[in-house]
Every structure is written in structure tokens, then in C-alpha cells.
Amino acid sequence: MTKNSAAVESLLSQDREQVLTEWRAELSAVGGLSTDAQGTEQLLESVLTGVRADGALDSFDDKAWEKVREFLSGLSRSRAAQGSTAADTSRFVLALKKPLFAGLQRKMGQEPAALVGALWEVSTLVDSMAQYTVTAYQRSREEIIARQQQELLELSTPVIKMWDGVLAVPMIGTLDSGRTQLVMEALLQRIVDTGSTIAIIDITGVPTVDTLVAQHLLKTVTAIRLMGAECIISGIRPQIAQTIVHLGIDLQGIITKATLADALAVALKRAGFVVTRGKPAAAVTPAAD
Structure with missing residues (x-):
């Protein structure tokens, strides 16, 4: 020392x-x-x-x-x-x-x-x-x-069961490679767990779609199809539709809808469900004291 x-x-x-x-x-x-x-x-x-x-x-x-x-x-x-x-x-x-x-x-x-x-x-x-x-x-x-x-990524990409056999993933924010991988893994796992045959990817909350975003979407769709399920992309706004056309992105064979509601209607029809409008329920009058 x-x-x-x-x-x-x-x-x-x-x-x-x-x-x-x-x-x-x-x-x-x-x-x-x-x-x-x-x-x-x-x-x-x-x-x-x-x-x-x-x-x-x-x-x-x-x-x-x-x-x-x-x-x-x-x-x-x-x-x-x-x-x-x-x-x-x-x-x-x-x-x-x-x-x-x-x-x-x-x-x-x-x-x-x-x-x-x-x-x-x-x-x-x-x-x-x-x-x-x-x-x-x-x-x-x-x-x-x-x-x-x-x-935050896990919270921002929840996989929601919309109906029996129908899943949906609402995308919000920028879609990059890391997030696409996370979405793909979560969605494919839920398809296996629930035996779902239709998956809806809603891009209403995605601000812009460029070539990279489109490629990420196509990869996710391909993975879903390999699992034996069908994919629907919703949230195709007019601006996004024009961008996809200008970029020459080929979405042939993929069902696209303007809103999540439209996509759900198509999914239910393909899954064999029929939804009808019933009579409104009668209002319940509170009992008098």
C-alpha cells in the first residue's frame, strides 16, 4: 500500500x-x-x-x-x-x-x-x-x-378481436421496419391462438404512405396469407389512394376499403355471418315510487 x-x-x-x-x-x-x-x-x-x-x-x-x-x-x-x-x-x-x-x-x-x-x-x-x-x-x-x-409500440399496435374469426390491427403513426415486425409477430400469433381466418389492417391513423410503408404492408399481407388467413386493408383515404397510384404500388389481389366499418362488413360476409337491423328496443320506463 x-x-x-x-x-x-x-x-x-x-x-x-x-x-x-x-x-x-x-x-x-x-x-x-x-x-x-x-x-x-x-x-x-x-x-x-x-x-x-x-x-x-x-x-x-x-x-x-x-x-x-x-x-x-x-x-x-x-x-x-x-x-x-x-x-x-x-x-x-x-x-x-x-x-x-x-x-x-x-x-x-x-x-x-x-x-x-x-x-x-x-x-x-x-x-x-x-x-x-x-x-x-x-x-x-x-x-x-x-x-x-x-x-409504447406494443400499446400502439393492439390486435383486436372484432368477431369470431375476425381480427383487426389499427395502425397509428409512422410505420417503419421495427414496428412492422412487431405488428406481424403479434398478428400472426393471435391468428394461431384464435384460429381466425380474416385479418383487417386499418391504416386510418397512418399519416402518409410511401414506397417503404407499402412494402411493409405487402410483407405483412404475405405473412398473413402464408398462415392461411385473408387480409383486408382499410383506411384508404383519397390522398393515400392517389399516392399509391402515383408510386405505382401494386395492391392487386388485396381487398381495400375506405373505412374500418366497410372492412368489417366485408369480413363478416366472407366469414359467413349475416348482420341484420332489428327493431329498436323499447325504452324502459322507471318504476314509480
């Missing part, structure tokens, strides 16, 4: 409570950051473990600091899920500098040259820890965003 590491080990062992108190006070003074008592104790204990394992203060990638990295990763994930910013998470660590500097000055004040070296190594360590939290926070946020996007 180097002289500087020994000084830090001595400080965290003998003056632990004072360092914790000064750290929490610093956290309170810097923008009202959380003074999570358990978090400060756990991080300080992890740093002490790293020092005792002969971790170089200026080399945070050493195996000795693995426990500290694990703790900081968990801290960043937790704060990212709670909505804290990367800056807040980083400042939580950086606030540890002041009490460490003050403690080292108390212990090494009579050795100015040695004190400067120790302060530099401790500063490097804390900076590396803070930078690690930013990286871990960003990675956690990306994972959260990716998961939310996946959940």
Missing part, C-alpha cells in the same frame, strides 16, 4: 463519522441534493475496501475498485429510474472531495509536498468515480428509454 493510500485508509477508518458528517453537510449545501445516509455509508465502505485491496488511487479501472463500480452502477440506475439528472448523481460523488481534502490536510498538514501528492490522487479517484456515474446513468437512461419505446 502506498503512503497516499495508507493516509486515505487511516482517514476513512479513524475519522469515518467526521467524514460522513462533513459529506452530508456538503450535500445539503449543494443544491439540496439527497443526503441518503445509507448511500453515503455504503459508498465510503466500498472506497475503504478498495484502498485496503491495494487499489491505486489514480487507476479506477483496477479490480480493487470493482465493488465501488458496482455500487455506483446501482446508484445511477436507481436515480435514473427516479428521474434524477446525471449532474445530480455526479455531484453526489463530487461532494465527497471536500471532507476528504479536509481530512488529509489534518493528517498531512506538516508535510506540504506529500499532501499535494495525496490530494491529487484523491481528486483523480473521486473525479473518476463521478465520471463513471455519468456513464452508468446514461446507459441506464438508454435502457429505460428503449424499454418504454418497446412498451
Whole structure:
């Protein structure tokens, strides 16, 4: 263990409570950051473990600091899920500098040259820890965003059972490759689960149709047919119809309708159902008291 590491080990062992108190006070003074008592104790204990394992203060990638990295990763994930910013998470660590500097000055004040070296190594360590939290926070946020996007995609492409043997998928928003794949997988699985023979793809909520969107639709229709079901595309507005004609997209053999209601009527007829209008039900008069 180097002289500087020994000084830090001595400080965290003998003056632990004072360092914790000064750290929490610093956290309170810097923008009202959380003074999570358990978090400060756990991080300080992890740093002490790293020092005792002969971790170089200026080399945070050493195996000795693995426990500290694990703790900081968990801290960043937790704060990212709670909505804290990367800056807040980083400042939580950086606030540890002041009490460490003050403690080292108390212990090494009579050795100015040695004190400067120790302060530099401790500063490097804390900076590396803070930078690690930013990286871990960003990675956690990306994972959260990716998961939310996946959940939104699943919510925005529900497969609805319209009637016995008739399914419908209302498409809303831009249709890209990833979303088409999700729709295709969900729809084909529901066809298998329900034994449906007709699937309606409603594109009323799709703002524009270009060559790429048309190709995605044709791929979905082909997959549905391979499963032994028939496909109807509804929501063909006049503007979309003109676009399809101008692009030269061939929808021959695919039933298209202007509205979902029209598509459902065709689907019911092909499925052998007959829907008739009955007499309106008589109004129920509330009984007198």
C-alpha cells in the first residue's frame, strides 16, 4: 500500500463519522441534493475496501475498485429510474472531495509536498468515480428509454378481436421496419391462438404512405396469407389512394376499403355471418315510487 493510500485508509477508518458528517453537510449545501445516509455509508465502505485491496488511487479501472463500480452502477440506475439528472448523481460523488481534502490536510498538514501528492490522487479517484456515474446513468437512461419505446409500440399496435374469426390491427403513426415486425409477430400469433381466418389492417391513423410503408404492408399481407388467413386493408383515404397510384404500388389481389366499418362488413360476409337491423328496443320506463 502506498503512503497516499495508507493516509486515505487511516482517514476513512479513524475519522469515518467526521467524514460522513462533513459529506452530508456538503450535500445539503449543494443544491439540496439527497443526503441518503445509507448511500453515503455504503459508498465510503466500498472506497475503504478498495484502498485496503491495494487499489491505486489514480487507476479506477483496477479490480480493487470493482465493488465501488458496482455500487455506483446501482446508484445511477436507481436515480435514473427516479428521474434524477446525471449532474445530480455526479455531484453526489463530487461532494465527497471536500471532507476528504479536509481530512488529509489534518493528517498531512506538516508535510506540504506529500499532501499535494495525496490530494491529487484523491481528486483523480473521486473525479473518476463521478465520471463513471455519468456513464452508468446514461446507459441506464438508454435502457429505460428503449424499454418504454418497446412498451409504447406494443400499446400502439393492439390486435383486436372484432368477431369470431375476425381480427383487426389499427395502425397509428409512422410505420417503419421495427414496428412492422412487431405488428406481424403479434398478428400472426393471435391468428394461431384464435384460429381466425380474416385479418383487417386499418391504416386510418397512418399519416402518409410511401414506397417503404407499402412494402411493409405487402410483407405483412404475405405473412398473413402464408398462415392461411385473408387480409383486408382499410383506411384508404383519397390522398393515400392517389399516392399509391402515383408510386405505382401494386395492391392487386388485396381487398381495400375506405373505412374500418366497410372492412368489417366485408369480413363478416366472407366469414359467413349475416348482420341484420332489428327493431329498436323499447325504452324502459322507471318504476314509480
